[in-house]
Each structure stands twice: as structure tokens, then as C-alpha cells.
Amino acid sequence: MDLNPLNLLKHSKGKLTADSKNVDAAHRELSFMFNPKSYKITRRNNFQQKTTAAATEGNDQAYKGAENATLDMELYLDDWEQFFVSEEDSVPHAIETLLIWVGPTESSVGKNLQNPEPPLLHLDWGKKRFSGYLTSVTVDVSLFRKDGSPARATANIAMTASKDWTPKQNPTSGAVQGRTTHTLGEGDSLQSIAYGEYRNPNLWRGIAAFNDIDDPLRVQPG
Template identity: 35%
Template sequence: MARKPGASLVKARLVIMEPPADVGAKPGAKLATVAFQFNPRTLALSKSVEWRRQPSRMAGQASLPEFVGSGPRTLGVEVFLDATATHDNSVETGVEKLMVACVPTKKSIGSKKPASPWVRFEWGTAKSVSFDGVLSSLSVDYSLFDVDGRPLRATCSLSIEEAGVDTPRQNPTSGSHEARRAHRVVAGDSLPQLAWREYGDPGAWRAIAEANGIDDPLALVPGGELLLPGIDDADPETGGAPMTTSYRREVDR
């Protein structure tokens, strides 16, 4: 597609940032910006979705899949470096800039929480491929060398895995990640599914049932509101089930 008259060519870049100081926080200060020498010819964007399915004993039938959760976006991009097109003696300097995103930062090591930097691919107004993530893999193919062995051309393949997460909703009176929150029931919801998504343990569905006074875990009313209790609400005498017993079944019209 031809460029619009008067439009200037926008170069892609990789922003390298200090990793978050705490879980769920935003990335820290910018460490470096690696401008692409040439814009990529292709971008590979993927996203996974996890479903769980229990085997069915009924011949000719398959059990209904149960939604577990969405996986992170993954962006695959190639960075082409060519020292023959510049006054550089080698492409190794450019490769080393990318390698920085693969090792723990000095600040994270100093705080005794070693972590590699977070990165974000940026290219003009593109939104679907621009997200906070971590470099999950980096491979370099050198394809041209000087007479003394210095690499003059390289293709760097990067895989960026989305790392940003939504900030958990909290009780206004508490800053704890264990605070209660509400969930609006949708068709297909089940207590084991919600327990897996909220606590990482489908067997914790009894805590949600107890907190909401539910006798039949299969009888969830779409549009109703469930209270998803936090760990702090658990009653040790009832095996971890919270003591609150309120379940609002009103459906918004």
C-alpha cells in the first residue's frame, strides 16, 4: 500500500524497562530504546485460550468444554541488522542491546528480586502488537562476515510474551490482595470454574458456595452477583469456608 502524500516513515522500536517492583505493578523506568534499523516485514501475533473437558462415558457424545482462562498474547518479530549500510564495524553492538532484555537488571539484583527487564514493541499507532511483556526467547542468525570474522549482518528473532495483568479489584477498606470482590454470573459459569480462576484450586468451590448460601452448585442464575471471598475471610472451623452468607440473585433488567 502506498504511503499517503506528506506522511513520514515511522520506525519501529523496542522499549526496554525496569521490571515491576511488586507483583501486579506497572514496569519501572525506561532503561533503553532500541530503534529498528529496518521496519519488520511481518509480525506474528498469537493468543491462547485454555479449556478443560471431562471425558464422557456416553458413546457418540462429547462433554461440554469448560472455560478456564485466557493465555497471554505472544508477539514474534524479526529485527534485521546490517553493518554494511552504516559506518558500524559490526552488528554485535546491536545484538548486545537486545541481549540486555534477557538478563536481570542491576536494580532488581540489588533489591534481591532478580528479574529481567520488561519490553514493549512500538510501531506508530499500532495497538494490538504494543503491550507490556517479557522477552521469552531471542535467537540470532549471522549471515555475512568480514575478512576478520566480524559479523556484518544478523537476523534477530524475538518472542515477546504479554506480562501486564489487570489490577485486582479490592475492598475500599483494605489494600490486601485477599479482599472480597463481586462477580456477575454469566451463562456457563460454574463454581469449580470460578474457584480455579480465582484461587487456582477448583476444589475451593465450597468456599464460594458457603459465602453465598448456595445449596445447589449447579443452579447459578445468569445476571446474579456472587461474592468471591478472600483468604482472610476463611473460617478455620469450617475448613476454610468464609462465614458470610449472602447471595444476591437479582437480575438487572
């Protein structure tokens, strides 16, 4: 029985991209620092119940159509171990970008004050794309630098699909493509694996968090 398994999953990196025509260049794209563990897509049918006072076995329901799909996801943001972090790759910039995407774009406000709208976003991860609008962003900052800027945080985001987006397959099938596993061997460490997978040993904390490892020094081969 293997008491110390360590499976590291190598995914294609996910990203969120805003329509370039509606957003300034500095906030058009957000590449995931670490891919999410999971995400949830929900879609509901709408029915109108025809109530009858004398009904004893329920009432008839009239189908009113399907609601737009919604997507919920938690993003892990961390640049604490990075020796040098550019502004566009930093945690503060990622948080700022998400919060900007919740509000209306400057172009939509400038063109028509009666109909401002947020930017249309495209979530690309694997072979499929989810297109829609951010409906909510909740950021939980857990680590700060000396100047008070956030260095580690989780961001829970919710999106509502645009009217022209339709699901074409099970949403989990796109995420599994290209997945590989890594078993910890003699002499391996999370730092060495982070370098091998991402060419950056400072990303070992994200790997530890992704795999629920509390003490990386006590992880044994196997």
C-alpha cells in the same frame, strides 16, 4: 502489464524500549534498522475438558481464562555498507542488547534474590504499543567483518505480553498508518531512494532485502 514493479514502503520507524529503571543506559532502547515485513500476535483461550467414559458426542469444557498474548517478529540487522557506525547503532550492539534483555536485570537480582525478572519491554510501531517480556531470541549472522564482528544478521524474537496489556485493535492497523509507495523512475537507483527516504545511501541493501530484489542493477523503471 508491469513486469518490473518496485514498491518501497515508508513506515514510521519501530523501536523496542526497556523500562529505564531496570536497565543500564546503554541497553535501554533498540531502534529498528529496518522495519519488519510482518509480525504475528497470538492469544489463546484455556479450556479444561471434562472427560466422561460414556460420552459419545464429545465432552463438556470449562473455560479457565485467556493466556497472555504472544508476539513473534523477525528483525533485519545490517551495517555493512555504513562508512561510519557508532557503537550504539552497530549490529553487535543490537545483538548484545537483545540477549541482555532475555536475562534478569541486575536491579531485580540485587533487590530480591528470590524473584529475579527480565526487563519489561515496550514495542512501539505505529500508533499502538505492545508491552511484555522477551521469551526467546535467535540470531542468525550471515556476514562478518575482518575482525569477526557481525555486520549482517536476522534476529527472530518472541515476546509474551505483560498482564496489564490488552489488544485494542487489529495489530496490523497501526502499521499501515503513514504508508506511502515509491515507483522507480528514470535515473533512480536503490542508493538514491535510500538517501531520499533515510538520508543514507548505504542502506540500499536493506531496501533490496525488504523487497526481495536479488540484482539491483537489473531493476527497471515502472
